[in-house]
Amino acid sequence: MRSTGPLAVLAAAALALTLAGCSTGGGNGGLTYEDSPLNKYLSAAYGGDLSPEEQQKKLDEQQRKQEDLMAECMAKEGFEYKPNLQNGGTVVSSGEDIEWEPEKKSWVEKYGYGIVNNPFSEQGESNPGEEYVDPNQKYLDSLSESERTAFYETAYGAPQEMEDTEEGGSYEYNWEDGGCQGWAQHELQGEDPWQSDQFADLRDKMTELWSTTQESSELKALNAKWASCMADGGEPGFKAQTDAQQSISDAQSKIYEAAYGDGTTEIDPEKVEDPNKSPEMKELGEKEIALALVDLGCREKTSYADESLKIQFAREEKFIKDNKADLEAFKAAAEQNN
Numbered sequence: 001m002r003s004t005g006p007l008a009v010l011a012a013a014a015l016a017l018t019l020a021g022c023s024t025g026g027g028n029g030g031l032t033y034e035d036s037p038l039n040k041y042l043s044a045a046y047g048g049d050l051s052p053e054e055q056q057k058k059l060d061e062q063q064r065k066q067e068d069l070m071a072e073c074m075a076k077e078g079f080e081y082k083p084n085l086q087n088g089g090t091v092v093s094s095g096e097d098i099e100w101e102p103e104k105k106s107w108v109e110k111y112g113y114g115i116v117n118n119p120f121s122e123q124g125e126s127n128p129g130e131e132y133v134d135p136n137q138k139y140l141d142s143l144s145e146s147e148r149t150a151f152y153e154t155a156y157g158a159p160q161e162m163e164d165t166e167e168g169g170s171y172e173y174n175w176e177d178g179g180c181q182g183w184a185q186h187e188l189q190g191e192d193p194w195q196s197d198q199f200a201d202l203r204d205k206m207t208e209l210w211s212t213t214q215e216s217s218e219l220k221a222l223n224a225k226w227a228s229c230m231a232d233g234g235e236p237g238f239k240a241q242t243d244a245q246q247s248i249s250d251a252q253s254k255i256y257e258a259a260y261g262d263g264t265t266e267i268d269p270e271k272v273e274d275p276n277k278s279p280e281m282k283e284l285g286e287k288e289i290a291l292a293l294v295d296l297g298c299r300e301k302t303s304y305a306d307e308s309l310k311i312q313f314a315r316e317e318k319f320i321k322d323n324k325a326d327l328e329a330f331k332a333a334a335e336q337n338n
Helices: 008-020 039-045 052-076 105-111 119-126 137-141 145-156 179-189 197-214 217-232 241-260 279-302 304-337
Strands: none
Touching (some): 052 145, 052 179, 105 279, 145 179, 217 241, 217 279, 241 279, 279 304
């Protein structure tokens, strides 16, 4: 299935999480991401003052309006399109039935980092709910292969070639390249203040804040203590705490790539054995739990959660002092755009 462009509200939320929650979360009643000094500025971009239920209601309504606009756009281009309210509408979870507790040993013993053994996936399997039905599938089945290709490109934009991406393989989303969906998002949400030229300098400074924090002598010293503990626990070779979890994610990606390819060749997913049920994935899940348990012990021994957030928040305080006017301007623009 072709991936769709990101919702602006999710991009804003990702921005806040990137800067306010890049380190391991606080545990045992210590600091948390919500204590971030920058949070009061960045949360304005995604309705951080709303309850989970209010955020969900807002997203559902936004999704409905976006799908109506998308249908309007597709009709103008000569295609039928029925609004698909199952296409990304449910994004916020209240956590009523799902606990995400990577700082608790009992949770880690079961899920590790929550990558291979994911509690959200587990709940979906035990409570499958209604089967997903694409309201446009019947129409798509009536189209020729070339017509389906044209449908998807009109709906979501042409696939991006590697030379169209930035160095390192990343891709900066542009609504004008996102087909009818990109247009619908832009019409509904207007200009995203975070992407505007007005805040280009602030964006660059925040990117620098993140990179310099990761390279700071304070965090390097903390990571060195953690890495020494990991080596003592039989898990050597990691330089930073985030590397441990990333190693599992990278290994999982290789298993998926072995099954589905690297995306350069079209395949029929129905003819591929589910890699999630493979012996390789089962083995990786076991490795994940073992690694995460050692990691948890070392995080607790070094007070990694609190210490890393203290380092981050101290740098945020200085950043706010040096850039307060720009941050206030961004907060005002984001609140007006919501």
